Amino acid sequence: MIKLSKIEKYYGTYHALRDVNCHIKEGEFFSLLGPSGSGKTTLLRTIAGFEGIDSGTVMIGGQSMDGVPANKRPTNMVFQSYAIFPHMSVAQNVAYGLRSQRLDKAKTAEMVEESLGKVGLAGYGERAAHALSGGQRQRVALARALILKPKVLLLDEPLSALDRQLREEMQSELRRLQRSLGITFVLVTHDQEEALTMSDRVAVMFEGQIGQLDTPQALYKHPASKRVAEFFGAMNILKAEIIEVDRDIATTQIEGLGVAELAIPTGASAESAFCVGVRPESMTILDDGEQAYAKETPAIVTDVEYRGEMTYYDVAIEGSGKPVVVSMRNTSNRELREVGQQVRIGWESASAVLLLDQ
Amino acid sequence: MSKRILTIFMIIFVIFLYAPTILLPIFAFNDSSIIAFPLSGFTFDWFKSLGAADELRKAAGTSLIIATSSSIIATMLALLATSATVRYKFPGKGAMIGTIMLPMVLPEIIIGVSLLTVVLLAGLKLSIYTIIMGHVLICTPFCIAILRSSFQQLDPSLEEASLDLGESRATTFRRVTLPLIMPSVISSLLIGFTISLDEFVIAFFLSGTEPTLPVYIWSQLRFPQRIPSVMALGTLLLILSVVLLTLSEFLRRRSARRLGQTSTSGAL
DSSP states (O other): OEEEEEEEEEETTEEEEEEEEEEEOTTOEEEEEOOTTSSHHHHHHHHHTSSOOSEEEEEETTEEOTTOOGGGSSEEEEOTTOOOOTTSBHHHHHHGGGGGGOOOHHHHHHHHHHHHHHTTOTTOTTSBGGGOOHHHHHHHHHHHHHTTOOSEEEEESTTTTSOHHHHHHHHHHHHHHHHHHOOEEEEEESOHHHHHHHOSEEEEEETTEEEEEEOHHHHHHSOSBHHHHHHSSOOEEEEEEEEEEETTEEEEEETTTEEEEEEOOTTOOTTSOEEEEEOGGGSEEEOTTOOOSSEEEEEEEEEEEEETTEEEEEEEETTOSSOEEEEEEOOTTOOOOOTTOEEEEEEOGGGEEEEEOO | OHHHHHHHHHHHHHHHHHHHHHHHHHHHTBSOSSOOSSOOOBOSHHHHHHHHOHHHHHHHHHHHHHHHHHHHHHHHHHHHHHHHHHHOOOTTHHHHHHHHHGGGTSOHHHHHHHHHHHHHHTTOOOSHHHHHHHHHHHHHHHHHHHHHHHHHHSOHHHHHHHHHTTOOHHHHIIIIIHHHHHHHHHHHHHHHHHHHHHOOHHHHHHOOSSOOHHHHHHHHTTSGGGHHHHHHHHHHHHHHHHHHHHHHHHHHHHHHHHTTOOOOOSOO
């Protein structure tokens, strides 16, 4: 649906987008995830036509967008500030883009009501726009964009201004809306949880580049680099040394834990600088006599953080400079460990991922 | 103690500012052609005499034409200048704003003399048009000051949203930008009108055979017996100015409220 190739953009001397290549499929919920200043919003505005590019091509629906202004593109946008026209009613806002279609009043009213219904605001048409709550503004912005039946809906951090409960509600609602309409959604967010729960695929951006592009599961399980890994949830980063390489498998000495055979991430050569990431939940504090794991490492509990369904332990492992975090599900028969207690950490090769050290 | 001193200072300050202005309406209703206390009686005669003076009515008409055209032209120029300077970055922007705003602080007599020189060098005849030219020059900075704050408060994504929904830049201006800044536009028109109406120095230098109201008033001061009439005229002008300025500020604040901001900046 959207094909971006070799996109470069400068703001003066600042290199905002560097060699961005990606292909967003039709009907996909695609997210651009990254810290602030990573270029994700710039990339979205490039697709919308608000920002020019210095080189590269943007194709939407098989057509080059070169020289096509924002008002002629088959995309519609939901702005971070929602950009609801304050001098109009809800219905006038929603009907705004219909003017050029020259529909009669009854048809317009019918379409407005249908669009408002889709976002759960049926009957709100006569309200003044400035009297709406944050969540309602968001819905009006959606209805106003969707009434034009765009091929692509662009969403610029649409949930960042909402409180937590409303945000979670809108997350599932956006997902439901996207599935039922089958429109391609491109979402910009800095919230990794939002990207994971809503998207079919996520492009993680750093410094104007796409660092990794994959499904949420793959990004979580097989991050390619340290910064991608750290972006998604907690990850223990350990120093690593490659002992031997056999095609794409590297026998790796991991700081504190020992030796494991790990897959080299795609696109990396054996000569690159690596480290190893281990998720807190992919290690276990073993019970007495438990032998369920291939590898064991002795450790001492240095801190216990109880968080309801989970408990996070900081454990000191000999040979590792900083404490390693291990999380345990609080099942009914499991007792909490205490600080200073000697424990065995169970893990296996699959618990660890080889990461590019960048 | 210090609070008391400040209060006294404040009272003296206000008296100093407004006492001369208050004298105007007092003598406009005084039943004597001599401007002196004690007052001798109350009369509307001076106001009635205004209606009979033909020259005065002509001067008032000239002033209205000049004030209306100057404020419209200045507001249009200010609209162009603010939309360019608030929305876009370009080299020399700071210098450009500086040069446009300069007439605000430049002595009017300098502007008057230089414009007169230009007009004479160009071989033009002094007329209503030359005064309008001078007034546009001094009104534009004030109009920019008013419009600028309202442009800055306007969320740029509102205009982007309109483009995104398929409208061209021109229709976006008509359907979104203009309605949202309309109160400021009206406020700018009113301020421009008031400034032009009251302006004397430039009008004095650039007027030909048709004097403006302030120039006419000045010419009448030579005849002592007409001074009370001038006072009556001044009273009317004073009331008009206050009404226009109040209306303009009221509109500007309402616009700020409508855009969802509370703002106290602006002309007043």
